[in-house]
Amino acid sequence: MSKLGAVVEAVEKREKFVLEQVQRARTDQQFAQQVMDRWNKIKSEIPVSKTPTGLPLPRLALPELDEAGEIARYLFGDGLPGEFPFLNGAYREMYLEPLRQAEVQDKKSGSPNGSNGKKNGARPPEEPTRLFSGLMLAEDTNKRFHFLSAHQRSKRLSTAFDGPTLYGIDSDADGVFGKIGEGGVAVDTVEDMVRLYDGFEIGSPDFSASMTISGPAPIIMAMYIAAAKRRFGPGVVANLRGTIQADIFKEVQAQNETIFPIEASLRFLLDMIEWTSQNMPRWYPVSISGYHIGEAGSTPVQQAAYTLSNGFAYVEMLMARGADVNVFGPRLSFFLDCGLDAEYIALSRVSRKIWAIGMREVFGADRRAQMFKLHTQTSGRSLIAAEFKNNLTRTAAELMLAYMNGTNSCHSNSADEPFTTPSEEWIRLAAHGQAILLEESGIFKHTMNMLTGSPGMKAVERAVETAILDEFREIESLGGVMGAVENRYQRSQIQNAAHRYEQQIYDGTRPIVGLNRYRNAAEEMPEIELARTSRAKQKLQVDRLMKFKKKNAGKAKGALDKLVKVVERGENCFPALLEAAEVCSLGQITGRLQEVVGHFRPMV
């Protein structure tokens, strides 16, 4: 059996503990006094900022409580932002404008600042906006990245790869012509990786790259490192910032982009996590993702439950290999979908809490390893082609929910996504939606907890938490995540939910404006300029790849032979992958590895 059952117990125990603290604060006077003292101290230390009209607002909003029991319930049950169990946020201040120097001196209590953990007056917190792109060839995506980030202080690039790359197949393989550069960028070699981020200072604190790829992730990671070394020398490796998705469990549960058998995929993944968490302290080597589970049709609760349980399973496996939870734990990150269903009012908040409790109580993790670092993307599935401009409103509402949940970073979908690779016009609007919410509006920039703590949100938290724990019990009864995967439990649950969703749309119980309500019969599909990869470009990619293979033929053989030996010996294969990535194409490496470990057997 897995540790998931222990997580369920830990969460239940925590709830009981909170109730005990409430009772104790009501019966034990000394304890009550301690609680009240702490509360008053917290309140007195909250800095105040002013709105543009001059209205003073506290930088942290707290519930108006004056009874020790209720205060204990809040402090132990929810926690302040940045405090266990992190319901209100992984950090104390997240999207707040930096406090002006004058105000800091007014109130001498510096508050620990956001994601980089530095004091006010130093670096302002990292901007949460992420720009997702990937199209055609590396140079085309590179151009798009420069366009998108031209006006941003920090460059936070998120990369989508084309189908062949996602499946570890080279662009010159039989049967993939037509797919090259479609739906994402084509990357076959380290040279493509150099082109992809050309012109960006990839070792700088103002740059981070995120790569949305899982099946061949360790190989792509190795290529990224090789490309960085080519441009900036070996010293750059320790400074690399970013995330690679690399989430094998969600692939076999939902997204199906797996290329090796599960056990082998997991082994390559854990090798990478171990290596990067020791050598690249700022890199997130796995993004434990519910997004694709949600997009494949799961309910929001299933999404959170499968994501969290997958995360706990990785932790369990890494610890079983002897890895230190306090070294790799802070390098785990999460990725959730945010749609329009009521559950999303608190889904990520609850996920953060369950993660923290599980990590602390079951795995003995320290504070940094308890924090659930979350990237959110608005729901692609909630967008539709009919009257697609409505998608702006859908995405705006989802963004609001994402930030109410205290996400650490967010990507907003572009309204034209249901029918094309997002065009520059609509991508800009999507990014601006975030700027309007965070910078223009006063909703998030003055006060932490501005919109949290309502009775409705609390009700959703309770209901969602109970439902997630029920899902955990079910998974545990099937032998934990691995057992449930082999029983195709998650897959069938997701498929059933997807089918129900479709039926609800068609019977009208799930209203979709422009589709089953207020439908505009006269509407025609908009004329759109499609970002398709021309045959000439596809051919260019194939030609470049063939040249690369020819040039490196001799070295490639040696590197692959060495890689195979390391894999067969059962050692950490990531260093050998790093060497292979210098001289081999993606397809050469996956092909050779598949000879040794086999192919993934698809699940239905």
Added chain:
Amino acid sequence: MAAPIRVLTAVPICDGHDSAINTINLEFIRHGIEVVYLGFHRYVGDIVRAAIQEDVAAVGISSYNGGHIEFFAEVVKQLKRKGAGDIKVFGGGGGTITHDDAREMKQKGVDQIFFAGTSLAEMAKFVHDRYGKPRGKRVKPKSADQELAHRLTAIEDGFQDGKRRTSNAERSTSKSEKRHQTSNIKHQTSVIGFTGPGGAGKTTLIDELVLRFLNHNSRSRIAILSHDPSVIGEGALLGDRATMINSQDDRVFMRSMATRGQAGGLSPATESCLNLLAHSGFDYVIIETVGTGQEALPFRNQLVDQTILVMNPDYGARLQLQKIVMLDVADIVVVNKTDLERAKAALSEIEHRLTQNKRKQQIVATVAKRHRDRGVDELFELITSKTGGKS
């Protein structure tokens, strides 16, 4: 009652978006359609081969990762080139396929493209209206596979009509058999039956054995007759192909059959179809039943040369073993998934149960999902050595 419509559904290469197709498959089944599901990340060649072998009326492709114009056109082109232009192609891709794309795809021979917003019921109705007509005179087969596929359809549909055509179809000599006879090879076909409870891993085991058959002899050809249950009053999801890797090969002929109302793990047409396959020049014909219960005894009338019962260690209490009838008649009992906790106990309990029979039954422990599993190697040796001694 007319025979159910058979369609093949698949998702193209480098595309794992199976959410839509899974939902559509379920809906098709509800509307009485038999769906052979090939799965995701499939090459054009795999789709065309499967469509011809399964002799479906149409192929439905769900594409979300781009490149659809080329991919659909290539499926149409290859079907035509292989003489199977009667198998039609339709599909969709949510919003990723534009109306302009769809026009171009139709010019290239695609029947229909569905857009986002089309109801599931509309799609099912389309399939019924467009592909539900009884087949007219069949085109002249261009390959042995195609001829065999047509004849299997004739047998299966014959049973549906209530005319139990026992052996007319299989009596005449098939092209492939002729081929073997003229090249003066006296052909030995060994028929191997696989049965066992659902979830024991029969399909994975067969696919792993196929890899070994193919590697063992570079000229051998294999047929697989696989069964899935018909849903009462509805169609069937014939999904074994979707989880197979090694059986997507030109040397493997696979046919998926729905039980069409017959209990016991096989279809009314199985015996006749098997007869035809056994005389079509294959080295091995593998037949896989649906997941069976304790009382099942699917292979009667000396239908097969060897019977293999595939179990997993989770059969419950020891007493349950006494009730599994197949344990008395199987030639080989495979205990798969022996990486599970209960495996050791299960193996010794089953072994003990078999000694009571006092027959020369063999027991093999496998982990079929494992690459190059030694247990599967052992099973392969057992099967091939027995075949050698067959008269």
